[in-house]
Amino acid sequence: MSQEQDGAQASVDESALQQAGDADVALETGAQVPPEQQEPNRWNEALRQIMGGSVVISILAVVLALIVGAILIAVTDPGVQQAAGYFFSRPSDTFEAIWNVVSGAYTSLFQGSIYNFGRPTFASGIRPFMDTLTYATPLIVAGLGVGLGFRTGMFNIGGQGQMLIAAAFCGWVGWSFDLPPVIHLVVAVAAGVVGGALWAGIAGVLKARTGAHEVIVTIMLNWIAFYLISYLLRTPGALQAHGSNNPKSPAILPNAILPQILGPQYQLHFGFIIAIAATIFVWWLLERSSLGFKFRAVGENPHAARVAGISVNSAIIWSMVIGGGLVGLAGVDQVLGTTTGGFGSAIDAGIGFDAITVALLGRSRPLGTFIAGVLFGAFKAGGFLMQAANSIPIDIVLVVQSLIVLFIAAPPLVRAIFRLPKPGPRPPRKQKPATPAPVAEEVAAR
Amino acid sequence: MTTTAEHTVPDATPIVLEKTVVRSRKTPITLSVVAVLSIVLFVIFRRGGDTTFTFAGGRVAPSLPQVVLPTTLTCVILTVVLVLMAAASWWILARRTKVPLWYSSVFAFLFVVAFLTWAAGANSRPLPITSLLLGAVSLSVPYIFGALGGVLSERSGVVNIAIEGQLLAGAFLAAMVASMTGSMWLGLVAALVAGVLVSFILAAFAIKYYVDQVIVGVVINVLVLGLTNFLYSQVLAKDPEFLNNPPLLPAIPIPGLSAIPVIGPVLFDQSIIVYLMYIAVVAVYVGLFHTRWGLRLRSVGEHPQAADTVGINVTGTRFWNVSLAGAIVGLGGAYFTLGSVGSFSEDMTGGQGYIALAAVIFGRWDPVRATLAALLFGFASNLQYTLAAVGSPVPSEFLLMLPYVVTILAVAGFVGYVRGPAASGKPYIKS
Structure with missing residues (x-):
């Protein structure tokens, strides 16, 4: 390619x-009808x-x-x-x-x-919808990150690795330090974003500096992150919980947990508000900022962008860094939002790959990605009940999701x-x- | 990357002769990084004792005598050679010539020998070279089939991200059909059909409906994963004796060739799928570069307008070659169920299609280079199993990580900017 x-x-x-x-x-x-044919x-x-x-x-x-x-x-x-x-x-x-x-x-x-x-x-009847939004939260932010890469012409398959590194970063901050309530949460979330951004940044820098194909590099970084985190999770003194033999991290301290926004009866946590903010941020970035304009120009035609004086390399690096930070937010949602009792090396839960489909269905646009994320969250939430109540494998959801994307395309x-x-x-x-x-x-x- | 241009403008000639030498520091930098790494591993963290290599024979081939090397001495000597070679690569660069590929290859080979000597040192169990290579070839088989399919498809102008899906579909249908009929041949045919069917989806959406090919590829992978998982738990898992119990393909030793020590059991005492793979590599290479069919295929992938102008049916050529690519990849999928494991399990390809895709790009869309890249990935993946068996000091996770780190280094250092077929990924809209 x-x-x-x-x-x-x-x-x-x-x-x-x-x-x-x-x-x-x-x-x-808005260019629907040529005037002579009305x-x-x-x-x-x-x-x-x-x-x-x-x-x-x-x-x-x-x-x-x-x-x-x-x-x-x-x-x-x-x-x-x-x-x-x-x-x-x-x-x-x-x-x-x-x-x-x-x-x-x-x-x-x-x-x-x-x-x-x-x-x-x-209040109890609407609970499934709240579950849907909870499942949708990481899908939305990760989809936004992958979609941002698409708009710059970068195919980021590395969501899994970026989420894992982000999970390790924010989890480590989440259980190692004892900080005041709000500050601890902010620092932990920021650490996760930095982790995802760093990991994706490797692929961006290699692409820009050496021309290494980002598809290869991100796939390879997925595996490297997976084995790195697996190693750290089973090594005492690294990410492993004290006094445990399981490859699992300690629990997150209460101050660093994303608060539940609608009370304890719903799982929906503050990450959903962050996802809404991220959607607005990406919209602003792509449609209203000069950096976003550069991203889109490079995505449409890198040669033309270069001729126009845009630094293609810096656009590639920054788009990967920001996109990786957004994917990192998905890892943060997982660690600080849903599985706060400590995580294993499967914490990404396939969201890094689902995010690709979400971004495709949303046509890499912020609002579209948001809606696609909610739809896929609904399939995920409903699929679990379908598997439990009707013993129909949840994999049917994957089939339906992929067919939707195919038909819409x-x-x-x-x-x-x-x-x-x-x-x-x-x-x-x-x-x-x-x-x-x-x-x-x-x-x-x- | 620096570019030096020397202008020689003789007064009499009106044409300006320009001599451009492109110098790349990437290869020397990569070699130096590896050399420093060898100093750290093999000299600073040196290990004493002896390293034993064994060269076991096969059913026909005789064994070779084992080789015992002093670990520290061998490692230090090899490290000195590696450092000298890295230094010499800067000298080659200073003389404004390119570091040749064989130089990098020799360097890589010596590093691998040094690493094996070090990792299996300190009087641990002997390192079985034959089984190391044998495992590498078995792990490479799906990569090679996948890479060949990827090369064919992309050379004809359709990006094939769906390799993963084609492998998985091939593995599933081969297991089911071979198990139901009890015939391995029907299983192989079913794998071909499954690959072609997945290709039809790719071709229909990419060629007929102009949907972005990367999107279709990714979505097809998800679709096939969901479909096979669903059918596995709904159908196969309910009657595994009848539906998921295919016969394993037997190994057929080739007379004569299989008696060569080491090489014989590794390459010529394999199942029919592996021999089909050799044929496929040669056929794709000869077909692509020495036949009319290959010329047409490549022209459609490089410049469809020009191909259309001279009367080649662009859509048809792409459609049938993508289908052929699917058949090849599907056969690779059959290796999972009929060649190595003996039954289908959920997501059994586990992302290997993406590694095959990496081999395509690593091999610069050339069937032979892509095959070599696939073999390299297979070797690297198998290394950790062998080293874990001999009791290596490195944590297994880092050995598992190694192939992927090597790939990134290689892609960043040796391959660099790659140029695929010009029209790959672009739908051809006839106007």
């Missing part, structure tokens, strides 16, 4: 789609825009992914298989079995992630499945059949 190709990866889908005449980007930029009926036009627009595509992508998930659940269910054995004598049994297993699964998914109607009060496919109109002006009917069709139509028609 060359640098410029990397540079374009976060935006290639856009530029490709834009070239293909897609409306997702056109809607955002249709007289504005209501029809508005309806077409909504039906072909990105919101509808996103919703339909979720629906499609859930349908595929339902098919998988139904096909692998022993009850359905049994009923399908005598399908031709009593087909209703098969459909009933399918309905039972699928509706049971998705009811659990909903009740585990949004609202549980089985609980007596609103390919609007023409979703439109073709649901026979939606193409966005933009209505193609002229029966007037000029010889007119060469735009590429997207040609491709979609194939």
Whole structure:
């Protein structure tokens, strides 16, 4: 992969789609309709825009992914298989079995992630949604960090390593020092951010100074961090808890724990407020600051950015450092927020990799990443209940998540499945059949 | 990196002749870092006693006599040689010539010998060289298949991050089909099919719908991981005797070649998948650089507009070559279940597809270099198992870390700025 190709990866889908005449980007930029082709009926036009627009595509992508998930659940269910054995004598049994297993699964998914109607009060009924937000917190900040890399053309697969180093840094501060209440928390969070930033900074510096490909370096740094932390966790005097033989760290001191913002009945901790602040910060950084402008310029076209006088190397390093700091926040959320009783070497819980999907689904934009993080948090929270109540493996959530990203990335496919109109002006009917069709139509028609 | 340009402008000639010598300090710096590291490890933290190397034979090959070296003396001599070589590399640089690759390779080899002597020193158990290399080759097999698939796919212009998914799908379907039918051959065919199916998703989204190829690749990896985990716990785990009990491929010694000491048992007493791997490496190399098919493939990956202009079907070429790449990687996946382990388990590829991807970039998109890079990764991964068995002083975590540190050093020091196929990762939109 060359640098410029990397540079374009976060935006290639856009530029490709834009070239293909897609409306997702056109809607955002507001350049919908060339004046000479405007249709007289504005209501029809508005309806077409909504039906072909990105919101509808996103919703339909979720629906499609859930349908595929339902098919998988139904096909692998022993009850359905049994009923399908005598399908031709009593087909209703098969459909009933399918309905039972699928509706049971998705009811659990909903009740585990949004609202549980089985609980007596609103305060306890809404508890699953609070769990969703808790799960979403590290996903959001890590997704923001990975997305920031995407915007600069850097593909940061090193979320796992950055989270582990951040966990070690903030955990060490969290149990070694005895500081006053607020200061201890601030210092511990800052230590975690610095840890993640340092680890990602290695990849950034190597990329900028020697040209080492960041995909290789971040993958390798994941493993190095994993073994380093594993070693430190089993070494007395390093990260291991005193008087313990398990590879586990001591518990965090109370002053350094992220407070629960809605009282002790919900797990939701202050990290969620930090995640909201981080989202606003990244938005400001990318859209309103000159550093963010440099990031985006380098991401779009490093050669052009260099010609324009932007230091590509410093943009690469700073984007990795800031992105790594954000990913480090995810490690902080884990150590100071959810597992405060000490952590092992699996503290990253796959969030570093999930963050890539979150950033992709959010199209590397801050608000999009936030929403994608909440959605994936909901799948995670609901998936646990689904596994416990309906004994459906939580891995189905991975399938549904990845399908959502795939479908959202390919609007023409979703439109073709649901026979939606193409966005933009209505193609002229029966007037000029010889007119060469735009590429997207040609491709979609194939 | 410094650039010196010497201008020689004779008065009579109108053309300006420019001689540019690009000097890179990266190789000497890397060699010096390693030399300092050797001084620290092998001289300051020196170990006494003797180091014993054994060269066990195979079923056909005879054993070689074991070699006993005095640990301290050998390490010091080798360290002196390494330091001298590092110093000489600065001299080579001062003479404005490039440090040749064989020089770095000899340096690396001597360092490995010194490290092995040191790590297995102090009268610990003898170091079995044959099993060290044998393990390295077995661990390399999926890397090599993955790297070959990656090279093919990326040379045709489609970034293949989905190697991991193709390996996992190949491993899953091979185990299931071979177990259900009891036929290893059908298992191998199933692995091919699984790899191709995953490739179809990649090709459909990347080539037809112009979705960013890196995105599709990453998402496919997650999709295949979720799908195989789900099917494993829903289906395979419920009847492992029937569904997840494939026969293991037997080792077939090649007559003659397998009787060579050390090399014979390591390379020529292997299962059919390993022989298929040798064929695949040669076929991909010859195919890419010496056939019309390879020329077309590379032209589509370097400059699709030009290829289209001369009448090559860009979309079709990419589609079929990505599928072929998937078939090759899928075969590598079969090695997990049919070649080494004997049953499927969740996430059994464990990120090895990403290491294969690293081998592709490390090998600069060349099938032979990528194979060598994959072998290096396999050797480094196997080193810690062997050294742990002989009782080495280094904590196992640091040995496990070693291949990854070496890779970063190598990528930063020797490979540097790499240039992939020009159009790799870019969708071709015909206009």
